[in-house]
Amino acid sequence: MTTLSAPTGVEPELRAEAGADGVTPRVLVIGSTGYVGGRLTPRLLAAGYRVRVLVRDAARVAAFGWHDGVETIEGSADDPDAVARAVADVDVVYYLVHSMSAGRGFEETDLRIAVTVAEGAAAAGTVGRIVYLGGLHPDGVRLSPHLRSRVAVGEVFLRGPVPALVLQAGVVIGSGSASFEMVRHLTEVLPYMPAPRWVRNRIQPIAVRDVLHYLLGAARVPADVDRAVDIGGPDVLRYGQMMNGYALAAGLRQRAIAALPVLTPRLASLWVGLVTPVPAAIARPLIASLENECVITDHDVDALIPRPEGGLTPYDRAVRLALGRVEADDVETSWQDAEVGGAPSDPLPSDPDWAGRTVFTDVRTQQTTAPPERVWSVIVGIGGENGWYSPPVLWALRGWMDRLVGGVGLRRGRRSRSRVTVGDAVDFWRVEALDEGRSLRLRAEMRVPGLAWLELWVRPEGDGSVYEQRAVFFPRGLAGRLYWWSVLPFHGLIFRGMALRITRAAEAAARGVS
Structure with a gap:
């Protein structure tokens, strides 16, 4: 195989490799306008891949700086015809969508879309890898509906004929991530926080830049790899420690947190919706997912994808990156420095209105x-x-x-x-x-x-x-x-x-x- 010339800003082991015919691989990103997909797509382009995206509304792609570099297919991921057009001549499919709706039937919807994509990828005959970003979860316990749905979607791909790599991540730290925004706004607003008992649960957060590193590396794992692996950052923290870690990074005093047994996920989500801009409908599935401890149980991913140069990002640095404080600077050069930039922790046009710092x-x-x-x-x-x-x-x-x-x-x-x-x-x-x-x-x-x-x-x-x-x-x-x-x-x-x-x-x- 012939290695392509080195695009700037991408580690050599993550760059695209041309096939025997000298043609670089084509990847399809489903969910390119979402939180992770919007950040992964330009990195795939920088790594030398030919990128195609499947979106419901092609106009949404125009909001991104990389829109001229991709091929856009307009259609829904639950439409077999649209999926067939999107997967044609594709080597790798990135599936980066999942429902955050609390409405009835979302599990069936998630499952139906996953089946449509899995069947379309198999029928195409060219797809050699499906990459799915799932959720980190403990085994042998009752999961929240949303974690349960993400596990089921991963199993759809693993049961199919196309080799799949399911990356199971916990709380993603970066501006725009719903989980991080909940930490940000709760800590910023409340000097004292009555919280559900899950604030004592252990969690293994991961910086969005490390998630993107693993996703980029997933396109180059050996063809016989067909499994799920856990990914997480180097720190295991309780949720309350995450909040106080944010407070220290943001220059705030540590918060007093009281764990109350009476706050159900529904009540807690209403509380979050009241005191933060994060909608209760978004907060509820996030909170329900935190009722179980989410810690990595294996490190098998290290044998498949090398860790980032310099190692995984510690939680405190991930928070500072999300705040625009790369090192210990507490003051930006100007307010405009906090606007859209090129770092994965920066906000994107597609991020929700409630994402990012309060201005x-x-x-x-x-x-x-x-x-x-x-x-x-x-x-x-x-x-x-x-x-x-x-x-x-x-x-x-x-x-x-x-x-x-x-x-x-x-x-x-x-x-x-x-x-x-x-x-x-x-x-x-x-x-x-x-x-x-x-x-x-x-x-x-x-x-x-x-x-x-x-x-x-x-x-x-x-x-x-x-x-x-x-x-x-x-x-x-x-x-x-x-x-x-x-x-x-x-x-x-x-x-x-x-x-x-x-x-x-x-x-x-x-x-x-x-």
């Missing part, structure tokens, strides 16, 4: 007859002696409060009344980014329970321009949320008035009025 924003837009250059001159002159174009008493009060708790207050002013450069101090802000004539971004250096930025833009429109203003706040824990809600009533006075007065000042300057 509060206040956005204001104001049209003006003033030309953009007049508005820009007001923007770059903001703060210091020029003020903040909103009630001075409110800014003075905020500055006094900041100094009271040891902050810089408003005493720093600014070096120039009419010019700023990146790195300049402007009262209790710091100039973080500057696009001359267009935008200014300030990072707050006041004492707040979180991270805050203020962005100001101007763009031409017609004979005048449009001024845009955005305040962005990343709360830290419950204190951060309480802080935002407490100042929310003043935002109308501060930010709405600020947008209005900045544009009025620009219009006055344009008319030559002092």
Whole structure:
């Protein structure tokens, strides 16, 4: 066999190998727009595979940066005709779908779709491997309906004529993972948590980057491998320890957790739905799956797929990666650093609205007859002696409060009344980014329970321009949320008035009025 040239960013042992005919393998990803599939697909492309995806709505693929690199088949995985078109001339099938619905009949639906795919893959005659991401589970105990369904799906593939590798993973750690988001939001919101007794159960979480490593390696296991294997990270933790491990990584105090025997999965899911953005319908199956301990019982996967270079990711590092803190940095360079990126822990467009860190924003837009250059001159002159174009008493009060708790207050002013450069101090802000004539971004250096930025833009429109203003706040824990809600009533006075007065000042300057 001939090894392909090395794509960047993929370990040599995970790269695609051309067959005797010199053609690289084609893989089909079913579930490419889901949490794991959306992250695996670009890595398959980087490894040199030809990638095809089967999706219900081809428009969804367009949201991903890799959409131009794949072949898209539109159709449902429970439609035999669509599956037949999708598996034609395919070497490896990745099956990355499962129901998170709590509705009746989901087990039958999951089973029917798995049978359709297994039969289609067998009929194609070219598929040499099915890879399925299942759930880590103990043997010989009663499983939750969702874990039971995932086990049944894996058995469908293992009973079929096409060799299958079923990777059984526990809690996946990464931004966008429903299990991780539940840990994130519960820990962020609750300094004290009444919880079901399953918080004492042992769990073996795994970083999403390690899940992707194993999935990528699964395409190259020997052809005679037809079995299920466990995958997990290096740490075995109780669920309560996972929450407090998150708290430490996020710079929060450890949480007091009380295990209560009266909280059933249904009651606990309603509680989670009340205090976090994770819907109760999603939380319920996750919670029910945690009623059993989920720890690896064998390490046979090591003989099939080598571990990642540098080893598996410890839990604390996996959390920091999910938070955008690759090492020990507690502050991002800017709020935009937390947006969509290339790391597997980064959020994707397909992730649910409740995924990712909590972000509060206040956005204001104001049209003006003033030309953009007049508005820009007001923007770059903001703060210091020029003020903040909103009630001075409110800014003075905020500055006094900041100094009271040891902050810089408003005493720093600014070096120039009419010019700023990146790195300049402007009262209790710091100039973080500057696009001359267009935008200014300030990072707050006041004492707040979180991270805050203020962005100001101007763009031409017609004979005048449009001024845009955005305040962005990343709360830290419950204190951060309480802080935002407490100042929310003043935002109308501060930010709405600020947008209005900045544009009025620009219009006055344009008319030559002092």
